[in-house]
Amino acid sequence: MTDPSVPPVQLVPGNSLITKTPEEGRQLAIKMARLVIKVTQPDAATRERLRPVYADDPAMLIAIGHTVALEFATIAAANKYWT
Template identity: 60%
Template sequence: METWLSSLITATPQEGYDLAVKLSRVAVKLTQPDPAVRERVRPEYADNGDALIAISHVVAVNFATVAAANDYWRSAGDELPR
């Protein structure tokens, strides 16, 4: 597999969220490498409330990791008292 993840550091929280989405999708690709099968099962989850919630859950777990990696994008300006 080509390089798809060279760093967890992103410029903004939103880019970090996009990375979390990507991290969530790659595991699916590694388990089911056939794009035709992935396309076939897509409606199973994209049109299904439970599956959409489950996807959101995975993104949340990955976002926690990316956010921690970026020290929560706390800039010097809004640094919290610790």
């Protein structure tokens, strides 16, 4: 499962889309969305500086919500909607 070319940032925690519950699927969606940001902007100090910018900007908060919804759609399908 490990591979010498794997980047320092793990993009899919646990390397699986399968979760026990919708709640955990939603948490995974948020984590996966954040990890793409992390790999695109690897500098932790910069990410920390940007946090209050988007957290106080309603348009960006909505855009984050949109991205999480899209990640979640994939995770939900992978889990056959937990039904």
